[in-house]
Amino acid sequence: MSLRYALLGFLGLDSMTGYEIKKNLDQSTQLFWHAGLNQIYPTLKKLETEGLVTAEAESQDGKPDKRTYTITPAGSEVLHAWLAEPLSFLPPSKNAGLLKIFFSGSLENAAVLRQLETQLELRRKQLRRYEGETRQVIEETVAATGLTREGTMWELVRELGEAHERAYVEWLERAIEKVRQLP
Amino acid sequence: MSLRYALLGFLGLDSMTGYEIKKNLDQSTQLFWHAGLNQIYPTLKKLETEGLVTAEAESQDGKPDKRTYTITPAGSEVLHAWLAEPLSFLPPSKNAGLLKIFFSGSLENAAVLRQLETQLELRRKQLRRYEGETRQVIEETVAATGLTREGTMWELVRELGEAHERAYVEWLERAIEKVRQLP
DNA sequence: GGTAGCATGTAAACGGTTACATGATTCA
DNA sequence: TGAATCATGTAACCGTTTACATGCTACC
Numbered sequence: 382m383s384l385r386y387a388l389l390g391f392l393g394l395d396s397m398t399g400y401e402i403k404k405n406l407d408q409s410t411q412l413f414w415h416a417g418l419n420q421i422y423p424t425l426k427k428l429e430t431e432g433l434v435t436a437e438a439e440s441q442d443g444k445p446d447k448r449t450y451t452i453t454p455a456g457s458e459v460l461h462a463w464l465a466e467p468l469s470f471l472p473p474s475k476n477a478g479l480l481k482i483f484f485s486g487s488l489e490n491a492a493v494l495r496q497l498e499t500q501l502e503l504r505r506k507q508l509r510r511y512e513g514e515t516r517q518v519i520e521e522t523v524a525a526t527g528l529t530r531e532g533t534m535w536e537l538v539r540e541l542g543e544a545h546e547r548a549y550v551e552w553l554e555r556a557i558e559k560v561r562q563l564p
Numbered sequence: 565m566s567l568r569y570a571l572l573g574f575l576g577l578d579s580m581t582g583y584e585i586k587k588n589l590d591q592s593t594q595l596f597w598h599a600g601l602n603q604i605y606p607t608l609k610k611l612e613t614e615g616l617v618t619a620e621a622e623s624q625d626g627k628p629d630k631r632t633y634t635i636t637p638a639g640s641e642v643l644h645a646w647l648a649e650p651l652s653f654l655p656p657s658k659n660a661g662l663l664k665i666f667f668s669g670s671l672e673n674a675a676v677l678r679q680l681e682t683q684l685e686l687r688r689k690q691l692r693r694y695e696g697e698t699r700q701v702i703e704e705t706v707a708a709t710g711l712t713r714e715g716t717m718w719e720l721v722r723e724l725g726e727a728h729e730r731a732y733v734e735w736l737e738r739a740i741e742k743v744r745q746l747p
Numbered sequence: 748g749g750t751a752g753c754a755t756g757t758a759a760a761c762g763g764t765t766a767c768a769t770g771a772t773t774c775a
Numbered sequence: 776t777g778a779a780t781c782a783t784g785t786a787a788c789c790g791t792t793t794a795c796a797t798g799c800t801a802c803c
Contacts, residue, residue: 488647631755
């Protein structure tokens, strides 16, 4: 149930609509969090009833009312308390790609190689994204908003993403070599 | 919905009970999948009604009946079809630890450092686990069962786990240095 | 006396995904 | 003509987590 904190986190940077939060989420956070609009809108409403954010509706023609959300002092408090609380255990993760590889001992080499090569391509694409687009978005956002301290944190997280994808790519390349040499 | 495949994967190696699957899951798969017994037991029953596994109950005194599950030919087919199907997109992952760091630009240095140091300790522990215990379990299992081809796959996945944790540890060390130098 | 291991389950609640619904504008 | 962008939502379903329930044995 950390989506609440992701939403509060973005609203802590600036007031914005659910739609804008979604765009930010897709651009910068997809390494470690994601959500659809269908989940974001009701969660924002819930945060509103809890007094952690306020909403201001603006009429538009042809489109639904634009609801701009702003974090309240209570919301800031809740967010900061959560951010400062040290992680007490590693959040267990799930990865269907690794699950497939882990159990593919009973497949033929060719099928395993197809799987590994597909995953390698996906990981390479993701690596290029962290090196390029994600990096640029951070730079531009810092330039546009002056949030240098926040920018340092964003850049740190991006670097981990890049390192992880690079480890993935190198590992998959080695794995392909190894499986090729299997009888 | 990959728990089904994780269960079928283990039963593809050997017939066993839900309790034993859980032990195997905890020892080897926690890098990429996890589940509680409360989820495993009903899912096995469901697989049984679908004809993908069969169960043999054995009475025990003082304990509930021991239900040993065996994969059926239909189950093997379903498993292999899933394993051979190449991943079509990167499964999006969630990581509350990174979420905290990403948004901690508004925290004081001391609070950020507490967070980073706690996470570093957890990651170091996990790295040691992959290097030691996990490696040993794989070696012993291969020695006991003769599943060398499967063992190659397990060892590959373990190596990625180790590489990822190492990347985490090195990154957190660098991050701590960087945050210490922040004004 | 308490914890860990063995061994199975149910019920309620929650979080998240998929599908559905609307409707204007802009661009290829 | 169709897809993408802007902009919001609801309903049903499914997977997962948390809490509850039982009970024996072995070990510290």
